[in-house]
Each structure stands twice: as C-alpha cells, then as structure tokens.
Amino acid sequence: MKHAETVTFGGGGLDRAEDLRRHPEILETLPVKTLPMWRGKPLMNAARDGLALMDGHAFANLGTPVLLGRVEEAAVFARDISRLEVTGVADTLGAFIDDSEQTHSDLPEGTAFCELRQMMTRLAAFDAELAATARGVLEWHRTHGFCANCGVETQVGKAGWMRACAGCGRAHFPRTDPVVIMLVTRGNSVLLGRSPGWPDGFFSCLAGFMEPGETMEAAVRREVWEETGVRVGPVNYLASQPWPFPGSLMFGAHGEAISETIEIDPEEIAEALWLSREELAEVFAGTHPRILPAREGAIAHFLLKNWLADTLT
Structure with missing residues (x-):
C-alpha cells in the first residue's frame, strides 16, 4: 500500500460487492449484519475503538437498508434510524466539535452513536471505510x-x-463532490487559512470545490488566488481522502507559490498566514502561542504532518 493510502478513510480494503447489488436473489441467501446510523453517527462499540455491527436486519421498521459490502461472507447493510427516539441528545449536535453520545434500550450494552469526526482516528482502516461509506450514501438518500x-x-x-x-x-x-485541498509552500513556509465560524486558533490548508471543465491543477491555482491573492505555479497530486461530511472526495495537492503577499477575500476566508516549518513544529507539539493543529484524521493534518517530516512521497 502506498503511504498516501494511509490517510484516514483510505486503504480499508472493503469488498463493496457490486455483484450483489445486481443479484438480489443471491443477496437474500447471505447472513446479514447491520450498521445503524443516527443523524450520520455510526454505532460504536463499548470500547469506542470499533463499529458495533448488529446481527440481522436490525431496526427493520426504520429506514431503508443500503448494502455496504461483503464481510466474511455476510452482507453488511447500513440503515438510517434517525427517527429513533434516543437518549443523550445535546446542544452540540451538528457542531464543529460534537462529543455527545446517544443511546437506546434496544442497542447492545455499552454501545452508542458517536460523531464520526470524533471517532475516526480510533477506528481501524476497514471500520473507517465502512463508516465513511455508510455516512456518505445515507446522506445522499436523505437529500x-x-x-x-x-x-x-x-x-x-x-x-x-x-x-x-x-x-x-x-x-x-x-x-461525490470533488474538492481540492492544498499544501501551498514557498521555501520554508506553508500557507494556512481559517474559515469563518471555526474555533479561535484553528487553521488548516486551503480548500475548495472543483468546477466543471476544470483540472485539479487549475482548481488549486484558482482557489488559492480567490481566497488569498497568492499565485501558485507547479502543482502535484499527493493523496486523496473520502470526506463524508456530507459527500466530498478530497484531492490533496502540493502547490508551489510564486508570490507571497496575502490579500484575503473576507467572503471566502477569515484569515490566512504564512507559517515557517519551525513554527509548524511548535503547532504540532502544542507549544505555539496561538495556532492549533488541523483536525487529526483530516487530510490537512496528514499533509502538514508529512511535509514537516519530509515524508510526503
């Protein structure tokens, strides 16, 4: 496996069993397991280090089952059970950071629905891919x-x-909506930005949606220019990451800046800055006086950490 595939939600090796989608008569003969999802939150096991799959078509009266794939000759389905009245509903639902957990008496003991962005670094690659697939396709059905x-x-x-x-x-x-996310460097410095509404001190790589008729390279140059006024020259692909919040595919790219003056578009971004490699090391060490690291598990964190360690390729 390439190093780039070790990004969260990548390299899980899920057998998506496309053949079973076309042959319901075969699908019906297989044992079934269900991954319940509540408002986009997967059911986590009691240890909070793996998914909690339930035997059979659990909660069959709620939602429509969606085949995720074949696991050890069992057909694994996701089911949106958001209509279930659960306990533990909190004001943080849907917030940038949601550490609330929801439970129900019909769930296995100790299990709970947890926000995937809070749990993604605890999951093995296979479970992470399973959860990302479930969240993405169920959100598509919902909308x-x-x-x-x-x-x-x-x-x-x-x-x-x-x-x-x-x-x-x-x-x-x-x-799946293609999004470019850019590690933009100039010499020993990297360009970071902060979106409106993010917590204070939270910075990340710049990112933006690709447009019809646009290459990845062109999208990188356009987005960086629109948001910060910085011009980018050479662009190279680095890695990709499914990002089911709600349904994007992040194309990680390295862009070499050919200008450095920042003039932000306040409708696009709240702030942007250049950070030296030494300052970024302080960020990851937790000693920087102002800036926090990108969310662990996100491709921005992966790109920045590997640039810092000189292990991007």
Whole structure:
C-alpha cells in the first residue's frame, strides 16, 4: 500500500460487492449484519475503538437498508434510524466539535452513536471505510428523495445504490463532490487559512470545490488566488481522502507559490498566514502561542504532518 493510502478513510480494503447489488436473489441467501446510523453517527462499540455491527436486519421498521459490502461472507447493510427516539441528545449536535453520545434500550450494552469526526482516528482502516461509506450514501438518500429532472419521488434500487424515477425514467446514483485541498509552500513556509465560524486558533490548508471543465491543477491555482491573492505555479497530486461530511472526495495537492503577499477575500476566508516549518513544529507539539493543529484524521493534518517530516512521497 502506498503511504498516501494511509490517510484516514483510505486503504480499508472493503469488498463493496457490486455483484450483489445486481443479484438480489443471491443477496437474500447471505447472513446479514447491520450498521445503524443516527443523524450520520455510526454505532460504536463499548470500547469506542470499533463499529458495533448488529446481527440481522436490525431496526427493520426504520429506514431503508443500503448494502455496504461483503464481510466474511455476510452482507453488511447500513440503515438510517434517525427517527429513533434516543437518549443523550445535546446542544452540540451538528457542531464543529460534537462529543455527545446517544443511546437506546434496544442497542447492545455499552454501545452508542458517536460523531464520526470524533471517532475516526480510533477506528481501524476497514471500520473507517465502512463508516465513511455508510455516512456518505445515507446522506445522499436523505437529500435526494425526488427526481432532479421532473420532481417525482424516486424509489430505491440496486440494494441502495441508485434511485429510480417512475415519472421520467431517470436513474440517479450517489454523488461525490470533488474538492481540492492544498499544501501551498514557498521555501520554508506553508500557507494556512481559517474559515469563518471555526474555533479561535484553528487553521488548516486551503480548500475548495472543483468546477466543471476544470483540472485539479487549475482548481488549486484558482482557489488559492480567490481566497488569498497568492499565485501558485507547479502543482502535484499527493493523496486523496473520502470526506463524508456530507459527500466530498478530497484531492490533496502540493502547490508551489510564486508570490507571497496575502490579500484575503473576507467572503471566502477569515484569515490566512504564512507559517515557517519551525513554527509548524511548535503547532504540532502544542507549544505555539496561538495556532492549533488541523483536525487529526483530516487530510490537512496528514499533509502538514508529512511535509514537516519530509515524508510526503
């Protein structure tokens, strides 16, 4: 496995069993396990270091099962059970940091629904990929219940991997939005930014959505220029990461800046700055007086940490 694939949510090796999506008669013969999801939160085991899969079609009266893949000859499904009345609902739901846990009497003892961004670094690669897949595809179903072409309500097909429209015959499939995230350097310094609404001191790599007809390299140069006024020359691909919050694929790239004056667009970004390698070392050591490291588990953290250690390639 390439070093780049060790990023969180990468390299899990999930057998997505596309063949079973097309052959429900075979799928029906396999033992079943279910990963319940509540408002995008996967069910975690009592130790909070792995997912808690339940035997059979658990909570069969709630949500639609979506096939995640084949695990040891069992078919593993995700099921959105957000209508379940749970205990532990807190004001932090949906916040930048949500450490609340939700439970229910029908769940295995000690298990709870936990925010994936809080748990992702505790999960083995396989469980992380399983959870990311579940969150991404269930969120797509939640927001795409009607045909974008004619407005008719769509029906689930292919074990949860498409929605069919009876009105115009269109077939709709889960979408992934490509996003570039940039490690922009100039000599011994790296360019970081902070979005409006982030906690004080939280900085990360610049990022932005790719546009139709645009290459990754062009998107990197455009986004950096739009947000900070910095021009980027050579661009190289580094690594990718599925980021199911709600449904992006992050393309990590290294961009070499050919200018250094920062002029931010306040509608795009709250602040941007150049940080030396030595200052970044202080950030990761937790000794910098102002700046906090990027969220652990996110590709920005991966890129910055490996740039600091000179292990990007």
